[in-house]
Amino acid sequence: xxxxxxxxxxxxxxxxxxxxxxxxxxxxxxxxxxxxxxxxxxxxxxxxxxxxxxxxxxxxxxxxxxxxxxxxxxxxxxxxxxxxxxxxxxxxxxxxxxxxxxxxxxxxxxxxxxxxxxxxxxxxxxxxxxxxxxxxxxxxxxxxxxxxxxxxxxxxxxxxxxxxxxxxxxxxxxxxxxxxxxxxxxxxxxxxxxxxxxxxxxxxxxxxxxxxxxxxxxxxxxxxxxxxxxxxxxxxxxxxxxxxxxxxxxxxxxxxxxxxx
Numbered sequence: 001x002x003x004x005x006x007x008x009x010x011x012x013x014x015x016x017x018x019x020x021x022x023x024x025x026x027x028x029x030x031x032x033x034x035x036x037x038x039x040x041x042x043x044x045x046x047x048x049x050x051x052x053x054x055x056x057x058x059x060x061x062x063x064x065x066x067x068x069x070x071x072x073x074x075x076x077x078x079x080x081x082x083x084x085x086x087x088x089x090x091x092x093x094x095x096x097x098x099x100x101x102x103x104x105x106x107x108x109x110x111x112x113x114x115x116x117x118x119x120x121x122x123x124x125x126x127x128x129x130x131x132x133x134x135x136x137x138x139x140x141x142x143x144x145x146x147x148x149x150x151x152x153x154x155x156x157x158x159x160x161x162x163x164x165x166x167x168x169x170x171x172x173x174x175x176x177x178x179x180x181x182x183x184x185x186x187x188x189x190x191x192x193x194x195x196x197x198x199x200x201x202x203x204x205x206x207x208x209x210x211x212x213x214x215x216x217x218x219x220x221x222x223x224x225x226x227x228x229x230x231x232x233x234x235x236x237x238x239x240x241x242x243x244x245x246x247x248x249x250x251x252x253x254x255x256x257x258x259x260x261x
Contacts, residue, residue, distance in 0.1 A: 010141030011141035012214055016218040017110050018145050018146055018148060018218075023168055024086070045114055056068065070192075078108055080180050086102055091248040176237065177221070178219060178222075184233045198227055203225070
């Protein structure tokens with residue numbers, strides 16, 4: 001059971017960060033950015049995950065023992081804000097400014113998910129399972145999650161550029177809005193947001209812990225029993241993302257027309 005849990009935990013966390021990273025890498029490929037930028041994101045993600053996991057016991061005591069929820073939600077809301085900046089910079093064609101923003105978004109997404117993996121392994125390291133078995137099961141979960149990210153990446157770079165850009169923007173809007181939904185779930189847990197009755201229960205149609213349910217959670221923060229608070233924040237974040245896309249495109253077209261005069 002421990003080995004199975006190890007696969008599931010690593011897979012869930014890898015999928016969540018992997019889909020965002022695959023979209024960012026496809027944008028980098030499409031815009032012909034220097035590939036070195038992601039090294040900074042990986043360095044931030046790995047070092048930040050280890051530091052966060054090491055200090056988790058202390059950080060969890062903050063905010064009346066809601067520190068972990070506050071920090072995790074803050075990371076997700078920060079990635080949402082960075083994603084809006086990526087959308088705007090991507091449409092406007094500001095490649096130089098886009099590189100550090102993408103690296104920071106990648107790094108913070110890895111910190112959020114990577115710290116969960118580190119904490120999980122630290123928690124089970126004292127149990128009876130061998131270290132090699134635990135690492136192998138974690139590698140299996142990471143491999144499956146990375147494969148899903150790789151499929152999305154190659155799909156985006158193999159389709160025509162104009163269509164790829166539209167799908168990239170849509171995925172960024174969905175993923176970042178899903179992070180707002182996940183952040184709201186964490187803040188509800190510590191009573192920073194009001195608790196409300198679920199609007200519906202779709203667990204019979206799509207269980208959260210199924211493979212498809214986990215993928216839906218990674219892409220847009222799927223929850224089978226969302227409350228009104230969660231849905232309002234999710235819809236608001238999605239509308240804001242779409243408004244940034246439309247306004248940025250309109251501004252870019254206006255500037256292009258002005259230069260052609």
